[in-house]
Amino acid sequence: MELRKTRGRTRTALFGTAVLAAGALVLSGCGAGGGGGDASSDELTVLVEGGGHAELQPIADLYKKETGTTVKLVELPYDGLYDRIQTELGSGSVSFDIAALDAIWLSAFADGVAPLDDLFTDDVKSDLFPGLVSEAQVGGKYVGMPIFTNSEILYYRTDLFEDAQNKADFEAKYGYPLAPPTTWDQYRDVAEFFTRDTDGDGTVDLYGTDVKGAVETEWLATVSQAGEEHMVLDPETGEVTIDDADHLAALDFYTSLLPYAPAGAAQLDWAGAQNLFYQGQLAMMRFWGHAYTQTPDDAPVKGKIGAAPMIGGPGGIAGVPGAWYLSVPTAGAKQEAAKKFIAFAYEHNDLSIDTSLGLVARISAFESQDGVAGKENYPAILETLNSPATHARPATPKWQEIVNTVLTPMLQKAVEPGADNAALLKDAKAQIEAIIK
Amino acid sequence: MNGIETRRLSTKVILWILLAAILVLYGFPFVYLLLTSFKTPSDAIAVPPSVLPNVWTLENYVTALAKDGVVPALINSVVTAVLSTLISLVLAVPAAYAVTRYRTPSGRVFVVAALVTRMVPTIAIGAPLVETMRTLGINDTSFALAIAHTTISLPLSIWLMASFFEAVPDELEEAAKVDGASRLGALWRVVLPVVSGGVAVTAIFAFLASWNEFLFALLLTSVRAQTTPIVIANFQTQFGLDWGAMTALAALYSIPVILLTLLLQRHIVAGLTLGAVKG
Numbered sequence: 227m228e229l230r231k232t233r234g235r236t237r238t239a240l241f242g243t244a245v246l247a248a249g250a251l252v253l254s255g256c257g258a259g260g261g262g263g264d265a266s267s268d269e270l271t272v273l274v275e276g277g278g279h280a281e282l283q284p285i286a287d288l289y290k291k292e293t294g295t296t297v298k299l300v301e302l303p304y305d306g307l308y309d310r311i312q313t314e315l316g317s318g319s320v321s322f323d324i325a326a327l328d329a330i331w332l333s334a335f336a337d338g339v340a341p342l343d344d345l346f347t348d349d350v351k352s353d354l355f356p357g358l359v360s361e362a363q364v365g366g367k368y369v370g371m372p373i374f375t376n377s378e379i380l381y382y383r384t385d386l387f388e389d390a391q392n393k394a395d396f397e398a399k400y401g402y403p404l405a406p407p408t409t410w411d412q413y414r415d416v417a418e419f420f421t422r423d424t425d426g427d428g429t430v431d432l433y434g435t436d437v438k439g440a441v442e443t444e445w446l447a448t449v450s451q452a453g454e455e456h457m458v459l460d461p462e463t464g465e466v467t468i469d470d471a472d473h474l475a476a477l478d479f480y481t482s483l484l485p486y487a488p489a490g491a492a493q494l495d496w497a498g499a500q501n502l503f504y505q506g507q508l509a510m511m512r513f514w515g516h517a518y519t520q521t522p523d524d525a526p527v528k529g530k531i532g533a534a535p536m537i538g539g540p541g542g543i544a545g546v547p548g549a550w551y552l553s554v555p556t557a558g559a560k561q562e563a564a565k566k567f568i569a570f571a572y573e574h575n576d577l578s579i580d581t582s583l584g585l586v587a588r589i590s591a592f593e594s595q596d597g598v599a600g601k602e603n604y605p606a607i608l609e610t611l612n613s614p615a616t617h618a619r620p621a622t623p624k625w626q627e628i629v630n631t632v633l634t635p636m637l638q639k640a641v642e643p644g645a646d647n648a649a650l651l652k653d654a655k656a657q658i659e660a661i662i663k
Numbered sequence: 664m665n666g667i668e669t670r671r672l673s674t675k676v677i678l679w680i681l682l683a684a685i686l687v688l689y690g691f692p693f694v695y696l697l698l699t700s701f702k703t704p705s706d707a708i709a710v711p712p713s714v715l716p717n718v719w720t721l722e723n724y725v726t727a728l729a730k731d732g733v734v735p736a737l738i739n740s741v742v743t744a745v746l747s748t749l750i751s752l753v754l755a756v757p758a759a760y761a762v763t764r765y766r767t768p769s770g771r772v773f774v775v776a777a778l779v780t781r782m783v784p785t786i787a788i789g790a791p792l793v794e795t796m797r798t799l800g801i802n803d804t805s806f807a808l809a810i811a812h813t814t815i816s817l818p819l820s821i822w823l824m825a826s827f828f829e830a831v832p833d834e835l836e837e838a839a840k841v842d843g844a845s846r847l848g849a850l851w852r853v854v855l856p857v858v859s860g861g862v863a864v865t866a867i868f869a870f871l872a873s874w875n876e877f878l879f880a881l882l883l884t885s886v887r888a889q890t891t892p893i894v895i896a897n898f899q900t901q902f903g904l905d906w907g908a909m910t911a912l913a914a915l916y917s918i919p920v921i922l923l924t925l926l927l928q929r930h931i932v933a934g935l936t937l938g939a940v941k942g
Binding site for chain 2: 271273275276277298300301302303304306309310313314316317319321322328376496497498500501502504505507514516517520522523524525526548583
């Protein structure tokens with residue numbers, strides 16, 4: 227009796243398994259995301275990161291409407307996108323027609339992508355920020371067309387800056403009116419002024435600024451503010467510049483803000499800093515320009531945030547361009563069609579103004595929003611990116627490795643108490659030389 | 664209460680405390696994820712973080728489910744995991760059976776060699792797999808991804824099934840043969856029902872290996888066969904991280920495997936016990 231039951235259960239299980247197998251096999255042929263078959267000639271596949279997806283979707287929709295060509299945007303996580311492109315370009319066989327590349331990847335992938343020189347006419351170049359035009363050029367050829375760009379700008383709490391008592395107290399203490407700072411010295415003064423215990427419980431609960439130790443870009447912007455033209459290294463000559471006077475001045479200023487920032491700087495990254503600001507724990511924050519429109523509705527600082535250009539040092543106002551580029555793999559089968567779409571995307575760059583990121587690449591698209599409510603971040607981005615002191619990160623295929631293994635660990639040590647900045651920069655130079663030799 | 668009873672009680676109490684500590688250690692990250700999925704966007708990123716939501720909301724679930732590609736990705740995950748589990752079992756059961764019953768030197772080498780494949784970094788076989796799938800014209804299909812996932816689950820499945828088969832006495836099969844069953848008939852009618860718990864355990868491990876796999880899904884899928892781990896990761900972009908929606912989708916994605924594990928709990932315990940008393 228028991229044996230019969232066991233056999234019965236086994237048969238039922240087998241039947242169920244067979245049904246599952248049949249169903250899975252039928253479904254597996256194409257996957258749930260769409261129909262089967264390879265991409266047809268009136269279809270383009272674009273690998274993008276989440277931000278790029280949002281920016282390109284309206285352009286892809288219009289392209290479909292005007293040309294009949296479907297542009298499939300394949301969204302991948304940031305790190306995953308790099309791995310995927312590297313794997314496919316390395317294998318010499320690609321599944322995509324266009325890839326959206328972060329600026330810092332251009333050098334690493336330059337050998338695997340087709341030149342876009344014919345798209346970079348004088349008109350096009352004059353409507354792009356100089357930093358982006360130079361960044362797009364690797365080894366004498368244009369390897370990507372910028373589709374949108376970001377830059378760090380200054381965020382500040384308008385409720386604190388417009389408070390009459392704060393204004394009076396600040397002017398009395400520092401001898402000049404309270405306003406969004408434009409220089410290193412002003413930034414330090416304002417940061418010091420707002421670092422305080424607001425509820426009288428004996429603990430500081432409002433800080434003037436944050437200091438990010440777990441990401442390197444903000445310090446690189448500071449290096450440009452110091453007047454350095456070749457941050458970290460000069461790709462043309464191969465000279466590593468990281469231990470020169472400008473880099474040291476930048477690191478000294480960067481770490482001089484630690485008394486006015488929350489503890490834990492070594493672990494603070496972009497997301498952490500943004501959270502602190504949204505929670506109302508910071509009076510100011512240097513952060514990417516897109517965040518202006520992304521304050522959560524229930525954040526205590528909602529509606530109380532102002533945007534200004536990035537601060538300046540001895541060299542002037544400077545940020546680091548955070549651009550994304552569209553590139554065509556040389557192994558791609560539809561290179562002409564891909565270039566056609568890229569030209570179209572440049573032409574209709576303004577369609578990205580109203581996306582969730584709300585970033586564009588063309589100067590004219592930024593300027594078109596002058597005075598538009600809700601786009602107060604645009605003039606700040608525009609001024610920062612147009613500043614002569616703003617420089618792109620060095621074009622070296624080893625950049626990501628330098629960031630991960632040298633720059634970030636160096637910064638994390640620099641924000642610890644008692645750090646010897648000059649010694650840290652000297653060590654970093656030796657490590658970078660070993661990487662690029 | 665005498666000394667022996669007191670000692671037993673103390674041992675029990677210590678064991679329960681240890682058990683509770685381990686449960687908290689393992690369970691807390693998931694509970695925190697679940698609670699975060701019910702927080703408002705600002706609450707989700709609060710510094711310092713709070714365990715319980717200040718305001719309970721389903722907003723994150725709405726956002727997560729409204730994201731492009733979430734529902735197809737869930738379907739793809741199920742199809743891929745089921746298919747990969749079936750392929751693993753179909754290959755692992757006869758392989759493990761043959762190795763344990765014939766006990767040849769080459770069989771032992773095979774089992775060890777199968778395990779060695781687990782030690783090869785996944786990324787190392789990623790590029791060749793991409794090339795192979797593309798040549799075969801099955802790139803960006805759940806079938807191709809299931810095959811790739813089988814390369815991960817098959818070695819472990821063979822080892823697990825081999826340990827379960829080892830625990831079944833040869834006499835059981837010999838009795839079936841005396842009754843006229845062939846070797847395959849004995850495997851099918853006698854051995855497999857005995858090790859059904861082991862099969863369930865193996866199936867669960869194979870299913871989970873596929874369900875949670877990220878790298879092959881990243882390399883081998885684009886639009887049609889993209890699975891949920893990729894979509895979850897997409898909530899983190901270069902310029903931001905939507906914690907609320909990410910935790911909501913992760914919580915939803917955990918439900919099927921939790922249900923499956925609860926459903927097969929009896930078999931899993933039986934299977935683990937079976938494997939533990941071999942010899």
